[in-house]
Amino acid sequence: MTYLTVYGEDAELLQRTENPAEIAATLTEIGVRLRHWDLVATGPSADDVLAAYAEQIAKVNAAESYTFVDVVQLGPDADPEVAAGARAKFLNEHTHDDDEVRFFARGAGIFYLHVDGKVHAVLCEAGDLLSVPAKTTHWFDMGTRPDFCAVRFFHDDDGWVGAFTGDAISSRIPDFDTITAGR
Numbered sequence: 548m549t550y551l552t553v554y555g556e557d558a559e560l561l562q563r564t565e566n567p568a569e570i571a572a573t574l575t576e577i578g579v580r581l582r583h584w585d586l587v588a589t590g591p592s593a594d595d596v597l598a599a600y601a602e603q604i605a606k607v608n609a610a611e612s613y614t615f616v617d618v619v620q621l622g623p624d625a626d627p628e629v630a631a632g633a634r635a636k637f638l639n640e641h642t643h644d645d646d647e648v649r650f651f652a653r654g655a656g657i658f659y660l661h662v663d664g665k666v667h668a669v670l671c672e673a674g675d676l677l678s679v680p681a682k683t684t685h686w687f688d689m690g691t692r693p694d695f696c697a698v699r700f701f702h703d704d705d706g707w708v709g710a711f712t713g714d715a716i717s718s719r720i721p722d723f724d725t726i727t728a729g730r
């Protein structure tokens with residue numbers, strides 16, 4: 548189930564909830580949309596996942612004009628160096644010129660949305676489709692043992708490139724391992 552923790556910029560805990568209505572209301576206030584898809588059984592490959600959710604994906608593409616969709620996944624058997632490298636890539640605060648839209652078909656990850664002087668840590672789990680608007684200041688933590696499969700939606704080939712803010716705030720806010728352990 549989705550889990551939202553909100554912190555002040557000094558890491559003070561402001562809100563913590565698993566209530567879907569409360570999470571949706573809080574995210575709506577900052578322009579972030581969270582939807583849920585029914586999970587379906589899929590094979591292990593990216594093509595399997597895209598095929599299993601083809602109908603849902605096509606609806607989102609038609610409604611929101613995404614032109615490219617892919618699948619990123621890591622599991623417990625991933626090479627630790629590969630996992631650490633993947634985690635490090637978007638662990639610092641950044642923005643993108645494109646929306647960041649992810650559907651979690653399996654596993655979990657936390658999007659940290661730094662908006663209006665607060666950090667909204669959204670723990671997404673299987674079935675969650677999170678839409679973060681372009682230019683939203685954020686980072687993502689998949690934890691030290693990543694285990695997730697996510698479908699990503701893009702408007703163009705390079706909108707996903709991160710523009711890093713240089714703010715070290717992500718080092719002050721509890722990380723994926725800490726939040727999931729204390730849940």
Ligand SMILES: [Fe+2]
Binds near residue numbers: 643647685709
């Ligand atoms: Fe990002």
